Amino acid sequence: MATFRLLLSLFIVNCITVIPAVNTEDPATALPAKSFQPFIPQDNYLFDCGSNSSTVLPGNRTFQPDNTTTEFLAYDGKDIQVSGGAEANANANVNASPIYRSAKVFATDATYTFPITAPGWHWIRLHFFALNATHYDLKTAKFTVETDKLVLLHQFELQNDTSVIMKEFLVNVTEERFPLKFKPKGTVAFVNAIEFVSAPNPLIGEYATLLFPVSQKFELSTHSFQTVYRLNVGGPEILTDQDSLQRIWHPDTPYLDPRQMGKNVAVSPAIISYPEVGGSPLIAPPLVYASALELADSKSVKPNFNITWRMDVNVHFWYLIRLHFCDIVSKSLNELYFNVYINDNIAISGLDLSALTRKLATAYYKDIVVNSTMVSSPLEIKISPVDDEAQGTRNAILNGVEVFKMNNSVGSLDGEFGVDGTRASDRTNGDRQTVAAVGFAMMFGSFVGLGAMAVKWRKRPQDWRRRSSFSSWLLPVHSGDATFTNPNRTPLGSRQSLFFSSTTEFGRYFSFSELQEATNNWETTKIIGIGGFGSVYLGLVDEKTKIAVKRGNPQSEQGFHEFQTEIQMLSKLRHRHLVSLIGYCDENNEMCLVYEYMSNGPLRDHLYGKNLPSLSWKQRLEICIGAARGLHYLHTGAAQGIIHRDVKSTNILLDEKFVAKMADFGLSKNASTAPEQNHVSTSVKGSFGYLDPEYFRKQQLTDKSDVYSFGVVLFEVLCARQAINPQLPRDQMNLAEWAMQWKRKGLLEKIIDPTLVGHINPESMRKFAEAAEKCLAEYGVDRPTMGDVLWNLEYALQLQEASAMGKTDEENKSFAAPNSPAVISPSTAPSNNPFSHLATE
The missing domain is CATH 3.30.200.20 (Phosphorylase Kinase; domain 1)
Structure with a gap:
């Protein structure tokens, strides 16, 4: 115990952060990819449009021709087939897949209708390539694609683009039959291939986190999405036959700016595991999590050192950003701790993968919704190490990024008009x-x-x-x-x-x-x-x-x-x-x-370091009682218990009547609501000298951590000196340890504030010291609650007031009011700062 406190006392800083220790041998927290069942889509409509025969793609996906039956396609005009031949293969891009060697062309409106056997999320993938046609120039085709409620493409045109284009959408289907309508705008509409396939429902969670307003939940189930970017960060392209959901993951290199800020790292996909709850290879395959980009110079001390990805987006839409993480760079747990920013707004603060996954090389993802007023083009995603030398390795990683456009208020994913012609801006x-x-x-x-x-x-x-x-x-x-x-x-x-x-x-x-x-x-x-x-x-x-x-x-x-x-x-x-x-x-x-405004400033200023009149013992007791009441309310009176996590004398403020109020809730945490768990596993933050040693060792925060810190404050009030003073001899440096030594000797009166000598009732001081001693118990279970502390302080006040009864007026005046300021030892507190509690220290 003494060694531990001595180590703490050698570092005089205001705030520290340590990654929590986790159980590395819990086999139930993560499972290998092979432990998860493969997804088999119940609705699986694959059409090779305009083809006369079926086409088999890698992964044994068979695309059927759409001209052999009228069950799915309703079209009053004459459809035009374009297929085969040297002209069709003139562009080398067509060789990427045989489904681009034919097309169905519509001169008037046409509708594909898909029977639904399994309501829920469905992929819609539309494939386009402007084949050479005898009577039509498909490169200048302009058309709209929509459903009964949703606009997928509005007046879409290739603009003479000779490359292959695939548009991917994710929609929540609730109807028994789902229509897909192609509407030419002036010329013709066409499509080379269509995929309408069930997607696993866990692919999209019920809620995501809003970037603005922060910490708010956003419902996802009522929205539709278009895939804008899907990047395998730090790795090569992943093709459809390498992803069980037939997704394509592109390399992230074109979007890095500057590229030299990051370096690639990769491991074998076989070592990647997934959380048993909330994780699955369906979210992203092991290949995504087996590669990453980390800081090119993880030892850099530049304040703005980060990796940035920039992607062009339409600023008039909302976006769902899915970020994939997997710690494949650390040698052990609790080494990685970093921040994530979207458009320079904090998206994830102090991301601690060890605490979340409880195992290295384990997949984790985070969904964040960015509303249109927060969107700028290019969209910027940044990762940066936490600017704290106490936090393990200065590094940051990202394994994958998905950017999905969300439908606007009139149900459009492209343009501002809905299927009924309503304009989004008018409705807004x-x-x-x-x-x-x-x-x-x-x-x-x-x-x-x-x-x-x-x-x-x-x-x-x-x-x-x-x-x-x-x-x-x-x-x-x-x-x-x-x-x-x-x-x-x-x-x-x-x-x-x-x-x-x-x-x-x-x-x-x-x-x-x-x-x-x-x-x-x-x-x-x-x-x-x-x-x-x-x-x-x-x-x-x-x-x-x-x-x-x-x-x-x-x-x-x-x-x-x-x-x-x-x-x-x-x-x-x-x-x-x-x-x-x-x-x-x-x-x-x-x-x-x-x-x-708290006119009398922090409690510490009235104890030492400033030439302010010394507080009487009764005033000190009343101040401690007020602070204890505030903490007791936090622990028990709020709807959910709150742990202050930074209790110290500078965070106890005094108004014009010296009424004490707790301040600075920047480090506060909600207490655990789980009946089987009375602690919160979190990174260690607080101030040296006040820090609960059990919290420091276990990284498990409880309300008893506040109780320990308050015990240090009580001795600070009694002895009028700071919690850590490096200018004193080593055995006196740490107030808590020093005061406890004198308390055990029964000689505590030797070290109390000299201005209190002769003005403090011995029984009141004894009761006060007992309360402080109990607060400083080594283990939280042995410490009292703040309610118990409050009761003992009120009893100490009663003892002090009772001792004053029966004395003469002159004796009471002398007893109550010490007449010399307390300046015991040099203070590290800034001068002229009566409201320093509001500055995050």
């Missing part, structure tokens, strides 16, 4: 007015509930979300647990629908000019805290109300995840002993959060 504008009216009523109701706040709602610029990466964190303040569904029903592409989708409190909306005025145009003398996200300013609004304004730095990525977590936590927490979020500002690139 009509819905926007209704949503705005309903949303305004919701917002007004929220503000009435807040009571004292005057609300100023201002129209924001149309490009309010077309900005740098920082802006997307705000909306969870409003969004609660809302689930975003079909944009056919709700125009998610509109600003208003997102802004007013909440059922929770919004807080006051401040214009940027208001906050600019409140802070004297962001005057540097108003800065009361600085962190990785930006600066915190003291402001004055309504001529008399002081506020603390956290202004985000659009260029900063440090602290982004912690900042986002704080927003999500504070938006759903209200308690007298928790710092309150007042409101926000969101204009273009400027996003700010406004908090109540």
